[in-house]
């Protein structure tokens with residue numbers, strides 16, 4: 001039996017240029033404006049390539065734009081006809097990628113797709129080029145259309161000169177605006193875009209005859225002293241970022257080819273809304289929304305910098321996350337850390353100003369870095385029962401530093417703690433409790449102790465047993481009244497005596513209340529699950545102050561109904577005092593208590609008895 005094989009045929013992929021350009025414009029590039037960047041970048045790379053073998057060759061790029069077309073002429077390496085087919089006409093092929101590492105070092109482009117950006121704004125790209133490779137390099141014209149076709153023809157020297165304005169080697173690209181894209185060809189727009197992307201480039205670039213390059217980067221300018229330098233850098237930061245920075249830090253990492261400035265933003269920012277950095281790649285603007293350049297804790301800093309070691313993504317609008325970027329992130333973080341430490345020594349006023357706005361960022365850093373914690377401790381503010389203090393200041397007052405873990409607990413204990421001469425730190429804000437807990441590591445001899453409501457309750461003085469016995473009847477009514485709210489009632493003596501009652505509530509009790517509330521609101525299935533979670537019933541506590549005259553009079557009440565109303569009123573007032581959010585059940589109780597008290601304060605008179613006329617008597621009539 002003979003086996004007959006079907007013949008294999010070989011084919012080349014077809015490229016639907018329309019689809020590709022659509023993909024680039026819709027998904028890769030943020031805006032059509034990038035076409036200027038891509039053209040500029042190719043011109044710059046072509047000059048760089050020519051300079052590699054001819055260091056004295058001219059480095060000029062001339063751009064003309066008239067509202068409907070743009071031409072860009074460079075004095076770069078140019079292209080031969082075979083190169084036109086191989087490089088311009090082959091998508092994804094790049095002359096800048098043969099030896100990737102050196103290419104990355106020298107050139108801006110690498111992917112071989114940049115020229116396609118021109119199809120976002122034009123239907124044809126016309127390239128006229130003459131290679132600098134020597135005699136025999138005939139001038140050539142390449143015309144590519146958005147439908148995927150292209151033509152190539154050799155030009156006479158005269159045709160070349162009339163298209164480029166010079167017989168010298170180089171390349172001229174011409175685009176005619178697609179209908180509807182004229183806005184991207186307006187001279188001012190082109191000049192603005194070329195300046196934005198290319199003002200720092202090392203070659204002479206002009207738009208319609210006006211130079212846009214030649215200014216050094218702000219960090220390259222010499223100044224007479226550090227103060228004038230800082231003020232010039234702040235002004236440059238303001239121009240680049242659109243806000244007046246609070247301060248600035250120079251960045252210089254020669255090993256990874258980075259120079260620039262980190263600016264401290266002037267207002268509070270949340271770690272979540274980190275702003276982007278303005279990054280130049282080999283002096284060409286890559287993006288002003290780069291992320292990942294600094295460690296997370298440095299969310300209060302925005303950089304403007306130039307790099308020649310970091311890699312762009314294909315859109316050239318972000319940095320590629322690789323080992324170099326992570327090493328750079330570390331190194332820049334270290335630089336900012338050193339600067340903060342130096343500021344503490346050289347310029348405490350500036351550090352105080354910075355911490356006044358960005359203590360959250362500095363605390364985040366201090367938490368992960370013992371050295372920073374040590375240096376910044378005298379500067380970082382904490383809320384305490386004695387006002388805003390640094391932990392060092394608190395530590396000077398007491399060898400045991402008391403802190404609460406939540407803002408709630410702080411509110412509960414602050415009045416009593418103050419009256420007892422204790423300084424308590426509110427650890428309820430982001431990072432604060434964790435920083436307090438680390439204090440003994442860096443300040444040996446200091447102990448820290450968490451203060452919750454149980455610890456406070458233990459510290460309050462008990463009442464003489466005979467007096468407690470005399471209040472037994474009242475306490476029994478009060479406990480019965482608050483039992484449904486899972487609240488115990490106790491009597492203690494404490495200062496300040498102006499406080500009639502304290503509502504103490506530890507975390508377990510709060511958690512249990514939340515669980516119980518959820519159980520009430522949940523459907524049957526969840527309610528069953530939630531109730532199975534509940535084992536014990538941690539309870540809160542209403543501590544009546546025997547030193548408070550009003551509370552004392554309440555505790556002497558013998559009328560059980562009035563005692564009940566008064567207990568509820570004290571409970572409500574203690575809740576309000578602790579600025580605790582009221583549950584619906586608490587809200588109802590507070591309303592009931594105040595209504596009950598008002599009722600007692602203004603008891604209703606018996607209904608008016610009708611007079612002989614049948615009308616109710618009025619005081620007016622009585623007066624007559």
Ligand SMILES: Nc1ncnc2c1ncn2[C@@H]1O[C@H](COP(=O)(O)OP(=O)(O)OP(=O)(O)O)[C@@H](O)[C@H]1O
Nearest residue numbers: 042046087094095096109110111112113114115171
């Ligand atoms: N002005 C120019 N002078 C000389 N060669 C050019 C010029 N413009 C483009 N080329 C050649 O065409 C190739 C493709 O250019 P294209 O802009 O598409 O990609 P690229 O610059 O290599 O990479 P990227 O996609 O990262 O921009 C380049 O690698 C280069 O060899």
